[in-house]
Amino acid sequence: MIRLIEVHKSFGPQKVLDGLNLEIERGKTTVIIGRSGGGKSVLLKHVIGLLKPDSGQVLIDGVDITKLNDRELNEIRKKFGMLFQEAALFDSMTVGENVAFPLREHTKMKEDEIRDTVAERLRVVGLKGVETKMPSELSGGMRKRVGLARAIALRPQIVLFDEPTTGLDPVMTEAVNQLIMDTQRSFDLTCVVISHDVQSIFRIGQKIAMLHEGRIIACGTPDVIETSDNPVIRQFLAGSIEGPIKIM
Amino acid sequence: MKNFITALDLLGKTMMRGMEEAGSIAVLFVSVVAWSVRPPFRLKDIVKQMEFVGVRSIFLVVLTGTFIGMVMALQGYHGFRMFGAESLVGSTVALGMTRELGPVITALMITGRCGSAMAAELGTMRVTEQIDALYVMAANPVKHLIVPRMIAAIIMVPMLTVVSDFVGIVGGYFVGVHLLHINSGVFMANITKLVDLNDIYNGLVKAAVFGLILSLIGCYKGFNTKGGAEGVGRATTESVVLSSVAILVSDYFLTALMF
Numbered sequence: 369m370i371r372l373i374e375v376h377k378s379f380g381p382q383k384v385l386d387g388l389n390l391e392i393e394r395g396k397t398t399v400i401i402g403r404s405g406g407g408k409s410v411l412l413k414h415v416i417g418l419l420k421p422d423s424g425q426v427l428i429d430g431v432d433i434t435k436l437n438d439r440e441l442n443e444i445r446k447k448f449g450m451l452f453q454e455a456a457l458f459d460s461m462t463v464g465e466n467v468a469f470p471l472r473e474h475t476k477m478k479e480d481e482i483r484d485t486v487a488e489r490l491r492v493v494g495l496k497g498v499e500t501k502m503p504s505e506l507s508g509g510m511r512k513r514v515g516l517a518r519a520i521a522l523r524p525q526i527v528l529f530d531e532p533t534t535g536l537d538p539v540m541t542e543a544v545n546q547l548i549m550d551t552q553r554s555f556d557l558t559c560v561v562i563s564h565d566v567q568s569i570f571r572i573g574q575k576i577a578m579l580h581e582g583r584i585i586a587c588g589t590p591d592v593i594e595t596s597d598n599p600v601i602r603q604f605l606a607g608s609i610e611g612p613i614k615i616m
Numbered sequence: 617m618k619n620f621i622t623a624l625d626l627l628g629k630t631m632m633r634g635m636e637e638a639g640s641i642a643v644l645f646v647s648v649v650a651w652s653v654r655p656p657f658r659l660k661d662i663v664k665q666m667e668f669v670g671v672r673s674i675f676l677v678v679l680t681g682t683f684i685g686m687v688m689a690l691q692g693y694h695g696f697r698m699f700g701a702e703s704l705v706g707s708t709v710a711l712g713m714t715r716e717l718g719p720v721i722t723a724l725m726i727t728g729r730c731g732s733a734m735a736a737e738l739g740t741m742r743v744t745e746q747i748d749a750l751y752v753m754a755a756n757p758v759k760h761l762i763v764p765r766m767i768a769a770i771i772m773v774p775m776l777t778v779v780s781d782f783v784g785i786v787g788g789y790f791v792g793v794h795l796l797h798i799n800s801g802v803f804m805a806n807i808t809k810l811v812d813l814n815d816i817y818n819g820l821v822k823a824a825v826f827g828l829i830l831s832l833i834g835c836y837k838g839f840n841t842k843g844g845a846e847g848v849g850r851a852t853t854e855s856v857v858l859s860s861v862a863i864l865v866s867d868y869f870l871t872a873l874m875f
């Protein structure tokens with residue numbers, strides 16, 4: 369289980385997280401929604417210890433990771449997989465080497481096992497036979513799916529997805545949603561997904577949390593969120609310009 | 617008075633920033649040393665960097681080394697001729713190359729070619745979150761990115777210096793003997809008489825230190841890049857300037873220690 373308690377984070381004068389509390393249940397998919405620039409990526413980076421809060425706690429299975437040293441943090445991170453918003457593929461390596469990276473780093477697999485695993489992971493994200501291409505030769509959506517393959521390569525217990533379907537066509541969006549749901553179910557994963565796509569949110573989310581002005585203002589099952597009368601949530605789901613979410 | 621205090625304030629701040637930066641570079645160096653002795657050793661990464669730093673710089677080093685040797689012969693000839701000591705041209709070129717110009721010119725060329733590339737590569741990896749991705753996959757960026765680059769530079773800059781020393785002397789010979797008609801026997805005899813193996817060794821030790829400096833600074837600047845493409849550009853420029861200055865300053869102190 370992941371718990372964030374009273375997390376504050378500012379960049380210079382800009383307050384991004386302002387006493388945020390969130391509980392993410394084990395074995396479920398939690399979707400985090402909120403306006404662009406609202407701090408969703410920042411929140412995700414706190415969960416995996418890439419950013420340290422100015423104050424507050426981040427508990428992973430009861431351990432406060434803000435207090436750990438590098439070596440202890442690495443042990444915790446081995447439980448995680450993460451898809452970055454811009455995929456963050458290593459551009460000096462081929463696609464195949466990218467997906468193989470976590471396998472080479474943390475397993476004793478033989479080369480042919482690695483090759484098979486990489487091919488299988490790429491196949492499930494709909495990218496058969498692109499192993500030898502360089503990331504720069506791929507489209508944005510393809511890069512994202514390679515990032516996805518890399519994130520789940522080690523079959524981690526917890527996977528963080530930063531906008532897995534943004535920039536994909538509707539068919540691919542559905543395929544990636546299916547993939548997330550399938551892997552989640554078959555390996556009993558804890559998934560945290562950031563998404564803007566209202567359809568995807570309700571399709572994959574078992575819990576939905578709304579981030580607004582540095583706090584989680586609502587967290588609940590899809591039905592609860594869908595029927596919520598909170599004006600922020602109503603505006604977000606309806607996509608209207610009028611409302612408490614200011615455009616600038 | 618007020619201006620004076622402002623100036624002093626500015627000077628103080630600049631110095632503090634410089635000290636701070638020197639401190640962080642030292643911290644990075646310590647962690648590089650710690651990670652470089654910890655297995656597993658990634659030979660493939662090191663070889664790849666050695667190819668980049670070494671093999672692909674040979675042409676550049678040959679070209680610059682030759683011309684430095686040639687111009688030294690030319691200058692030396694005009695100087696020594698005034699008191700009839702043309703015979704010393706050969707040994708001047710050889711001593712100058714092995715002790716000073718071989719290592720320094722090579723290091724400066726490699727700073728421009730490879731130190732800057734290290735800063736740009738690591739800087740790009742920083743701003744595109746590839747370094748974060750390494751952290752997330754519980755892989756240490758110092759071990760993966762910086763250790764191979766530094767090992768490669770510390771090995772390859774001395775190797776290239778050997779090349780530079782050699783072609784410099786050949787260039788000097790060509791100018792001295794073929795263009796300025798110094799007797800070839802005299803040219804060579806003075807080299808073997810006056811140049812000691814120690815001169816070459818010390819030059820190579822310098823080169824190894826320069827390789828360390830340029831790769832450490834290049835990696836440091838890249839690793840700490842902030843702010844998009846502009847930040848990468850800044851990191852690259854700063855790494856070249858700082859490395860060049862550090863190489864020339866440390867050259868003085870190394871020389872004072874060695875000779």
Ligand SMILES: Nc1ncnc2c1ncn2[C@@H]1O[C@H](COP(=O)(O)OP(=O)(O)OP(=O)(O)O)[C@@H](O)[C@H]1O
Binds near residue numbers: 404406407
């Ligand atoms: N490393 C950083 N340094 C300074 N400011 C940052 C940094 N990272 C994020 N921010 C700021 O924090 C705010 C939240 O950024 P974040 O990337 O979390 O937004 P987001 O909710 O993920 O938006 P989007 O949906 O557009 O991806 C932004 O205003 C951004 O400028």
Ligand SMILES: [Mg+2]
Binds near residue numbers: 410453530
């Ligand atoms: Mg984001």
